[in-house]
Amino acid sequence: MADKKKKENKHISIVTKDSISFFEKYINNPSPTGFEWEGQRLWLDYLKPYVDETFTDNYGTAVGVINPQADYKVVIEAHADEISWFINYITKDGLIYVIRNGGSDHQIAPSKKVNIHTDKGIVKAVFGWPAIHTRSGEKEEAPTLKNIFLDCGCISKEEVEALGIHVGCVVTYEDEFSILNNRYYVGRAMDNRAGGFMIAEVARLLKENNKKLPFGLYIVNSVQEEIGLRGAEMIAQRIKPNVAIVTDVTHDTQTPMINKITQGDLSSGGGPVLSYAPAVQINLNKLLVQVAEKNEIPFQRQASSRSTGTDTDAFAYSNGGVPSALISLPLRYMHTTVEMVHKEDVDNVIRLIYETLLNIEAGQDFRTFSN
DSSP states (O other), rough: HHHHHHHHOOOOOOHHHHHHHHHHHHHOOOOOOOHHHHOOOHHHHHGGGGSSSSEEEOOOEEEEEESSSOEEEEEEEEOOOEEEEEEEOOOOTTTTEEEEEOOGGGGGTTEEEEEEEETEEEEEEEEOOOOOGGGTTTTEEEEEEEEOOOSSSSHHHHHHHHHHTTTTEEEEOOOEEEEEEEEEEEEEEEHHHHHHHHHHHHHHHHHHTTOOOOSEEEEEEEOOOOHHHHHHHHHHHOOOOOOEEEEEEOOOOSSSTTTTHHHOOOTTOOOOEESSOOOSSSHHHHHHHHHHHTTTTTEEEEEEOOOOOOOOHHHHHHOOOOEEEEEEEEBBBBBBBBBEEHHHHHHHHHHHHHHHHHOOTTOOOOTOOOO
């Protein structure tokens, strides 16, 4: 235990106070799938001093570019959207039923406070649930999509609609950013706005350290990953990159009720996770390993039997095949409002992407890359 504490105390963070201030603001801002615009504006405003130009596509994917004139193009990518709910049905008594927008977990919904996004502004509501006293002696009914509901304090459908609420309004949780025990960043939407934060920090470090890249670097914050990698599909066709390095989250499997046999043995604080999967180009992955070992960046390994389930798949299978790799951030309690990532892992993902970019040559052909 003493050695572990000594090792942790030696770690010097590469993020700044201003960086963390942005991270907090970025996490707290809602960016549900299909409604990412405001979060993308925040992200681009932070990124602009560190890049040569920026642009967005028709659905809101945001991109910052360094060396836009270069023919050889490298992408570093994360996704901006968070899970949420769509209003689907309003009862005559003013209660509201929802459907998923992305992989929202119905089991954590009861008693949560939420924001309903309307053209008139935010309307506050709660996910109601019968009191334990009223369930006594009866078979416990678990939360399902059929029985969870919102209560915004109205007593009729007409009163609900007068607030600007209608079918199709999006609903997000109101939980906000915090730091736990000076070790973990905690909040909703760490999946994957932590990724957006990390790739922006890479751009900051390149600028502040006056590093000149021999290729065009596209810092991409994609939309609509949570409903099928759609934003990455669209932007990959537009940029037509030569290489793509994607960052997303993966499961910290050290907490209870997770099977390491099926989910792997991964831990927060253990470093970035490198994936082995059909979509991950083997030689690009070898470069990540070499860079990590050379720079003494701790890392872990994960295997995916078919797809990674991340934007890596979208980039890899675009444009006739793009050498792509995935760097994942270990995360606890995915798709809840208390997602947790280790501060050292965040630093080390940033370091790994940064150092890897300094080891890629313009025109590099990963079909012939060797150790």
